[in-house]
Amino acid sequence: MKRSKSPGKVAKMADVAALAGVTIMTVSRALHTPSAVSPATLEKVQEAIRETGFVPNYAARSLVSQRSPIVVALFPTMMNSVFSGTIEELSRQFSAQGYSLLLGETSFDIDTEEKLLSGFMGWRPAAIILTGSRHTEVSRKMLENSGVPVVELWNLPRDPFDLAVGLSNHQAAYDMTRSLHEWGYRRISFLNLNYPNNDRSVDRSAGYRQAMTELGLEVTPDMEISVPFGLEHASAAVQQLLKITPKVDAVFCSSDSLAVGVMMGALRAGLSIPGDLAIAGFGNVELAATVVPSLTTVDVPRAQIGRECARIIMERLRGGYRGPPVVDCGYSIVRRESA
Amino acid sequence: MKRSKSPGKVAKMADVAALAGVTIMTVSRALHTPSAVSPATLEKVQEAIRETGFVPNYAARSLVSQRSPIVVALFPTMMNSVFSGTIEELSRQFSAQGYSLLLGETSFDIDTEEKLLSGFMGWRPAAIILTGSRHTEVSRKMLENSGVPVVELWNLPRDPFDLAVGLSNHQAAYDMTRSLHEWGYRRISFLNLNYPNNDRSVDRSAGYRQAMTELGLEVTPDMEISVPFGLEHASAAVQQLLKITPKVDAVFCSSDSLAVGVMMGALRAGLSIPGDLAIAGFGNVELAATVVPSLTTVDVPRAQIGRECARIIMERLRGGYRGPPVVDCGYSIVRRESA
DNA sequence: CTGAAAGCGCTTACAG
DNA sequence: CTGAAAGCGCTTACAG
Numbered sequence: 001m002k003r004s005k006s007p008g009k010v011a012k013m014a015d016v017a018a019l020a021g022v023t024i025m026t027v028s029r030a031l032h033t034p035s036a037v038s039p040a041t042l043e044k045v046q047e048a049i050r051e052t053g054f055v056p057n058y059a060a061r062s063l064v065s066q067r068s069p070i071v072v073a074l075f076p077t078m079m080n081s082v083f084s085g086t087i088e089e090l091s092r093q094f095s096a097q098g099y100s101l102l103l104g105e106t107s108f109d110i111d112t113e114e115k116l117l118s119g120f121m122g123w124r125p126a127a128i129i130l131t132g133s134r135h136t137e138v139s140r141k142m143l144e145n146s147g148v149p150v151v152e153l154w155n156l157p158r159d160p161f162d163l164a165v166g167l168s169n170h171q172a173a174y175d176m177t178r179s180l181h182e183w184g185y186r187r188i189s190f191l192n193l194n195y196p197n198n199d200r201s202v203d204r205s206a207g208y209r210q211a212m213t214e215l216g217l218e219v220t221p222d223m224e225i226s227v228p229f230g231l232e233h234a235s236a237a238v239q240q241l242l243k244i245t246p247k248v249d250a251v252f253c254s255s256d257s258l259a260v261g262v263m264m265g266a267l268r269a270g271l272s273i274p275g276d277l278a279i280a281g282f283g284n285v286e287l288a289a290t291v292v293p294s295l296t297t298v299d300v301p302r303a304q305i306g307r308e309c310a311r312i313i314m315e316r317l318r319g320g321y322r323g324p325p326v327v328d329c330g331y332s333i334v335r336r337e338s339a
Numbered sequence: 340m341k342r343s344k345s346p347g348k349v350a351k352m353a354d355v356a357a358l359a360g361v362t363i364m365t366v367s368r369a370l371h372t373p374s375a376v377s378p379a380t381l382e383k384v385q386e387a388i389r390e391t392g393f394v395p396n397y398a399a400r401s402l403v404s405q406r407s408p409i410v411v412a413l414f415p416t417m418m419n420s421v422f423s424g425t426i427e428e429l430s431r432q433f434s435a436q437g438y439s440l441l442l443g444e445t446s447f448d449i450d451t452e453e454k455l456l457s458g459f460m461g462w463r464p465a466a467i468i469l470t471g472s473r474h475t476e477v478s479r480k481m482l483e484n485s486g487v488p489v490v491e492l493w494n495l496p497r498d499p500f501d502l503a504v505g506l507s508n509h510q511a512a513y514d515m516t517r518s519l520h521e522w523g524y525r526r527i528s529f530l531n532l533n534y535p536n537n538d539r540s541v542d543r544s545a546g547y548r549q550a551m552t553e554l555g556l557e558v559t560p561d562m563e564i565s566v567p568f569g570l571e572h573a574s575a576a577v578q579q580l581l582k583i584t585p586k587v588d589a590v591f592c593s594s595d596s597l598a599v600g601v602m603m604g605a606l607r608a609g610l611s612i613p614g615d616l617a618i619a620g621f622g623n624v625e626l627a628a629t630v631v632p633s634l635t636t637v638d639v640p641r642a643q644i645g646r647e648c649a650r651i652i653m654e655r656l657r658g659g660y661r662g663p664p665v666v667d668c669g670y671s672i673v674r675r676e677s678a
Numbered sequence: 679c680t681g682a683a684a685g686c687g688c689t690t691a692c693a694g
Numbered sequence: 695c696t697g698a699a700a701g702c703g704c705t706t707a708c709a710g
Contacts, residue, residue: 023697053484058461059398060687064702084418103442122397145392231629267631290570292606362681377679399703403686
């Protein structure tokens with residue numbers, strides 16, 4: 001082990017100041033407003049910082065300045081490239097502004113969300129980003145007490161807690177269902193995730209149903225199938241799809257992950273796609289364009305959602321966000337081979 | 340907006356103490372050593388905490404206690420379910436111990452790693468988790484100065500910076516190459532990621548080469564192909580594979596993501612798998628078992644890596660890790676339809 | 679079982 | 695352009 005264990009010798013501002021022959025005030029200024037320090041002094045201080053390897057202590061800084069460079073962001077899962085795209089962008093944007101992202105994974109569960117939130121609250125985050133708009137009462141209380149900007153992602157809530165950035169899941173699902181109809185499919189089934197507090201799922205289901213009703217297409221109870229998150233569940237759902245009578249000719253999946261699972265299950269069952277069964281997804285993840293057959297899906301601007309979210313938070317923190325509380329990033333239908 | 344903007348009214352310990360009619364010392368004790376407080380007082384304090392919605396300020400706590408409940412973890416990408424599995428487990432383990440994970444994404448770049456590290460250092464993390472064992476000089480300096488446990492994941496470095504948890508990528512690639520040979524393949528190509536500082540890639544390539552040499556199989560320069568991260572690049576690599584003469588009968592990919600990309604490119608080119616081209620991956624992500632044809636791959640115990648990492652860090656922090664600095668979590672060859 | 683004092687490492691105002 | 699003082703919200707020792 002080449003490590004020289006050296007506990008306690010982490011440089012603090014006083015060490016830098018001593019080395020540079022100034023007070024800590026000057027070091028602090030050299031860090032924050034270098035223009036307010038004479039060039040010669042600045043040089044000395046910077047040299048001392050280099051030599052000591054000094055990194056300011058954020059705990060001390062945020063305690064006294066009453067501002068925290070932390071933004072909390074909670075997502076249902078990180079195993080999904082739909083969310084990863086947004087996370088990546090959020091991370092990039094906030095890093096550039098000097099903030100760190102404290103990420104949490106709720107597993108689609110609002111009680112887990114509450115637990116994570118109460119743990120993260122101790123950091124007095126500058127802003128809080130959540131997925132969806134269903135939260136426990138305790139969570140709402142904490143968010144309210146915090147007094148910081150709260151952004152709900154991925155949907156357009158009628159009554160946002162504070163701010164929201166996303167798309168109309170209802171409208172997108174409605175459009176995709178109508179598109180499938182336009183492309184000639186009539187017996188359209190809907191495959192969903194079975195998490196009750198997932199407002200995206202609920203809205204997509206409603207959009208699907210509204211379109212089906214308007215189109216005069218029947219939706220029997222067996223046509224709406226719900227499964228847990230995970231490829232194998234989606235793949236297994238093909239057996240349920242095959243039992244529906246009369247036979248369905250298309251399945252619209254609430255996520256690309258579900259759609260790929262179904263596609264693989266269908267291929268394995270010897271079905272031809274889209275001949276025997278058309279498949280549509282939601283999200284337009286990287287795999288959707290690559291898989292064979294390529295996946296028809298709803299493109300969600302995940303990077304843009306992250307960007308807009310970061311933007312309105314920064315504007316709010318600087319005191320002046322005057323835009324609408326709910327930002328619509330839109331979506332688009334992408335037709336490929338699977339439907 | 341139902342939000343009652345209420346800046347500055349976040350409860351602190353003094354508010355709780357006042358409400359409960361005790362001093363902040365007693366509140367602090369009620370939080371940390373409830374058994375040291377009389378039942379009646381404890382009850383009063385807990386009631387006051389509930390009423391005020393008090394959450395302790397971690398900045399203040401960690402400043403005075405000189406310990407931070409933050410663990411920094413840097414990964415090349417979060418878009419990869421191989422890493423997500425480890426991240427999930429790390430997050431679970433550390434949450435249970437009262438630590439928060441500060442996650443960063445290096446994009447396979449050690450300069451980005453350095454930048455993230457210097458930003459996160461200000462939190463005086465309790466431990467630092469990195470992927471791989473190539474780091475810049477500046478990073479090494481910072482890690483050394485920090486004096487905290489550093490764990491390098493995903494490989495078994497001969498000379499770890501401090502601690503390491505992973506598997507032998509060299510050995511695993513060697514085994515897979517020999518397995519492919521055993522299964523009858525002779526012209527085995529290797530598809531890699533083209534990031535120079537990715538020690539996993541380098542080791543896998545070396546393992547492949549060693550096996551090929553031992554088996555007396557030729558490796559011409561065109562048989563080792565490198566592409567950037569991203570499905571489309573892997574898919575496009577099929578064109579290069581087809582140009583190799585004499586024809587290759589198998590391609591061993593340095594990750595499942597690459598393998599799935601190649602598989603899709605091959606299917607699209609009308610090749611039959613494994614008849615025209617056998618494919619093997621590395622990682623055993625969820626998709627590997629589901630995709631058609633299912634993917635032969637190297638199973639990497641990603642959750643176990645996270646668990647072991649958390650375990651040795653916690654033991655070290657409690658003063659007594661006496662195990663080996665490098666923990667081998669092993670791997671296994673999983674044969675499926677693609678080879 | 680409870681409390682008074684000191685102080686963690688910085689930044690914020692205010693002087694000079 | 696530089697510095698002396700106060701204090702952020704807690705925990706750590708030490709008294710009682």
